[in-house]
Amino acid sequence: MYVLGIEAATPVAGVAVVEDGRILAEHLVNNRRTHSVNLLPMIKAVIEEAGINPGDVNGVAVSSGPGSFTGLRIGMTTAKTLAWIWQIPVIGVSTLEALALPLGARDQIVCPILNARKNEVYANIFRGQSGRPENLSGPLAIGIPELVQRLEKWPEKITFMGDAVPIYQEEIKKLMGDRAEFSPQSTQLPRGAAVAELGYLELVSGGGIKPLELKADYIRLSEAEVKLAAKCGK
Incomplete structure (x- = not known):
């Protein structure tokens, strides 16, 4: 069973492929570039380096929070889109x-x-x-x-x-x-391999959901939501 792991909830971008708990390939960058630039090339690279095809992936695990609101949205949108295209389950994994x-x-x-x-x-x-x-x-x-x-x-x-x-x-x-x-x-830095490993453990125990069911665990409201709540409360 192959699981792709995506970590984008912090300034670090991490991507990995695991097979039955064994890490086949992993990329991690902490270069402060936006995750929307880093993630797709990293995903393409780890799949190729793992020696598999996208159609071989059985599940996509993604860091679902808490973390950067922007990073979480980029990571989760990427994971959900890939899972939908490949028609496989997605697994939300706690960043912590x-x-x-x-x-x-x-x-x-x-x-x-x-x-x-x-x-x-x-x-x-x-x-x-x-x-x-x-x-x-x-x-x-x-x-x-x-x-x-x-x-x-x-x-x-x-x-x-x-x-x-x-x-x-x-x-x-x-x-x-x-x-x-x-x-x-x-x-100290979150790794795509850890996200993939936790996703694998969840998947083999019967977990995994449809892409549209996945939600981020933000823990607290964003600044925009706080301001909107204050405005509506007046």
């Missing part, structure tokens, strides 16, 4: 679970954080275990002090990863001391 997956086999608390702006992060609290991480709390749009307070429920060390780490690392250290650990740079 995809981040946590590489450390999932370690029996510890992991907390992926993404920059949500407005002094908040998108966060999720997982416990690592074999297979998929166990979701303990989230996803959340939350400030760092509130997140640290929530993490007090688990007295052990907490490993953070994600693009918000460079922004909030010093604040987290100040609030948590040596309870806070930070994953290596190689695990």
